[in-house]
Amino acid sequence: MKKTPKIYFASDQHFGAPTPEKSFPREQKFVAWLNYVKQDATAIFLLGDLFDFWFEYKTVVPKGFVRVLGKLAEIRDSGIPIYFFVGNHDLWMHDYFEKELNIPVYHDNQEFTFNEKTFLIGHGDGKGPGDKGYKRMKKVFTNSFSKWLFRWLHPDIGVRLAQYLSVKNKLISGAEDVKFLGEENEWLVQYAKRKLETKNYHYFVFGHRHLPMIIDLNENSKYINLGDWIGYFTYGVFDGEHFELKDFKN
Template sequence: MNIPAGKKVYFSSDNHLGAPTPEASKSREKKFVKWLDEIKEDAAAIFLLGDLFDFWFEYKHVVPKGFVRTLGKLAEIRDSGIPIYFFVGNHDLWMDDYFEKELNIPVYHKPQKFEFNNKKFLVGHGDGLGPGDHGYKRMKKVFTNPVSKWFYRWLHPDLGVPLAQHLSIKNKLISGEEDQQFLGEEGEWLIQYCRRKLESQHYDYFLFGHRHLPLEIELNETSTYVNTGDWINFYTYAEFDGNELRLKKLQP
């Protein structure tokens, strides 16, 4: 994709809408929708890098209720012709084809390569990448197994959705103080992942969420890792103007 003059590509992640309660997240959702309404004026594309919802599970004919403001605004933007790309996170990894069929928004379950103005990007949510975190990687295999999902769908939504929401909150799905601490370049698994990818292929930018901590790390003279932060504590996002990628903070 060539970015026209005056246009930008936007990247955002980790809204965790619905947490810790739908009522408590409503103000955050309104800020996010207002931001979407503002950036649609100059957006060439919008990337949502996962955990838009604190919990999302698609039954055959049912999806979790709520988030009408967000879904309506995404539909409006997409209908206007602006491409939107969605990457599932560890909290909405049960997303199937609802976004694709209802909103015409492609859904990705793994990092994808993109090229804008001859700049190479690797984009994803970031969960389960790099060394370590073996417990989560095993858990993810169980949760995404088709048999596991088939059994879970036998729970009535009035039981399955509240149960999953309770477990999601209980397992600290909202970033805590420890998630706001930079672990050093050797301790950040996504940095290690990016450096390993550079051993076999060049990327100008790596864009990930999941970490909840806005980060901009130079991996070498020509490659940069950016984590988009979250919409809980930091209200940060990234924008690419065709020449340079910048990490920015929502202004009051």
């Protein structure tokens, strides 16, 4: 039986954390998922924090992740579009994915329309009310002068420092108790509701919160968080009519 073409979404793999050795089984599982979805995918969206840390020097990128990068290259070369949105852990991504893998990289939310359904898609960090500490920190991280200064650190020093801070500093990592806070306290839900005041979207699709959830905003609009590939191994799939969250059990 011919499979219905689908659009797939995944977020928050955090490869490299807490150590490369402990991350490796999750990388293998994600590669297995990519092999699974390429059979009927018309597009794949990766919504950030694929890596727990990523920085592009002019001639150097972080060591590792060969299987993931190779599989993404294979899928993209087969003609399936892949879209990448930077997260708060890989926000220093520049043009490596675009030049080496032919995968466009987005640094903010983007609108898409599929089968007359409108989507607003992004990682989700720094959106909505609250989270002021992280928003201030993000301005520092994305400042061109800050990136220039960091680039002068030898990669062995810079990467090790960044990996340490990624785990230890909650403003950087976004680490909090991962539990549902109620719609009124979920900043991305509030962000989506405010967006609906000026424009209709059928689906708001984000990562960042590490909690798989689908929330009805009104009779025509849904907020979706994709969960993560640390504890849930969840992903989203749109078949042209409906959006579902599933977990990959392979």
